[in-house]
Amino acid sequence: MSIPRLDPTGFAVWEERAPDETRRIAVPGGSVVAYSYGDGPDTLFLLNGGPGLPCDYWRDPHLPLVAEGWRIVVHDQLGTGASDHPDDPALWTMARYVAEVEAVLDAFGLASVHFVGHSWGGWCGIEWALTHPGRVASMVLANTCADIPHLLTEIARLRDSLGPETVAMMQCFEAEGRFDHPAYAAAVRLLDFRHIRRQPFKPDPVRRSHAGFNRAIFEAIQGPNEYCYTGLIRDWRRIDEIGRFAWPVLVATGTHDVLTPACAARMARAIPGAEIVVFPDSAHSPAYEAPRAWRAALGGFLRRAAGRA
């Protein structure tokens, strides 16, 4: 049974649907729960952002693609959702998450997938594709980047738009580690409404993912919020390696994305033949902010990549 969630124009922005198969899979550090929908010959492997979010927000807006003949495989990354929640901080590394992706693909016997990654899912996907290129049929890199040091200069620009006094205030509280101070939290909230999801309400799958947020993972890898990178990822940079990608790539971004169009453009320029799409009224969440345009861009790319056009 599937329940389409329609927007006012009658478009199914997301779908609530029981998986056709649910597997518990051993991965380094524990076991994860993965979900498979549909049985088409072409598999979309979805990897959501965070890190530390259950997959709901990224899974549900793509489930309508099952009716178009795609198989979808997605999992709750370790530490989130129905998967194990170990609390060993040594587990929260990019290399372990890459091994986790491989374990999930092995468990389903998937020799090759169309990878659709969002944000952190894009970083992890880039790392996975560089280490396991034989398994990539095509890649969608949505609202992500391949050069964190460059991203930090972009984020500084976004923060600057709040004015120099606000930036000075943020830097003081960051230096003191007082990320919960009301003034600091208020600045983060302003930026979130501007650069994460430009919607006055929270769609249900987003609400579910946020409710299951594992902050320890996010802080270990990224930092205390979207505008302050103190975690392990802060020096990560693969912009000089992604020229090796030899499969169709779609880079997607929003005009107001926290991972900015300049970040997306750098990736698209570095990957031979990559396509890029910019959603003009979106920030970091075009699947919800511009659902029709997102689905059309994604569907068009996937059909070309899979030779279904």
Place this chain on the structure above:
Amino acid sequence: MGPGEVVAYDFGAGEDVILLLNGGPGLPCDYLRDSHSCLIDDGYRVVAFDQLGTGRSDRPTDPALWTITRYVEEVETVRRALDLGRVHLIGQSWGGWLGIEYALTHPGALRTLVLENTAADIPHLVSELERLRGALGPETVAMMQRHEAEGTLDHPEYQAAITILNYRHVCRLADWPAPVRRSLDDWNMGPYEAIQGPNEFLYVGNLKDWNRIPDMGRIAVPTLITVGQHDELTPACALRMKLALPDAELKVFPNSSHMPFFEEPEAFFPVLRDFLARRAQG
């Protein structure tokens, strides 16, 4: 008095009486009383009261009560009931507006006037607040104006901008003192919204066109004006008052916003004490 009773707090003894008028409107007097009651150490009798609708005073709900004219009569009632004689009147923020209006209505009741963190020209103040909001950048201002136009002032995005401005222009201390918290946590929004507006940066209440600059030449008593450099009621507002008053001194506290008595007490109180000591004999 007619619509209800107010509770006053009396500290110390003596002929020299300081009467405190706190801001808000709608705030219990805790934050101004607790910061200024130390003046008893200099031999002053210090009197504060919870304005009608706040703290331990009665809390009627008739919106017709929330006018500056009625509050002026409330001040006069307190002064007469406690037999305070001619007082040193200290008004902070809204208490300053009230103090100005009171001084114009009851000129014989004052020895000196202290105008802390206040203004006498609300339309000018509003133009200053636009400048302060502007420092949050054009996107933020556009967002605020959209929510103000749509009446969605409780939206977390709008409230986030207000929070940033409050920590910048109301009290710059990272941790607000307990008396400030007590006053703010017991805020009666009835008088506040009726007289001022929904927040510190949007004036839509019945005082939005109030301007006593043309009348202030009639306030003959010695006056001290104090202001923080980062005050939401800005140094430019303070200067306008000084230029309009016949006998005024003005002091700006460089590391303060709207509460120098908490933000920079070591700089603030010597200025206040010196003024009162020099001019108390009027």
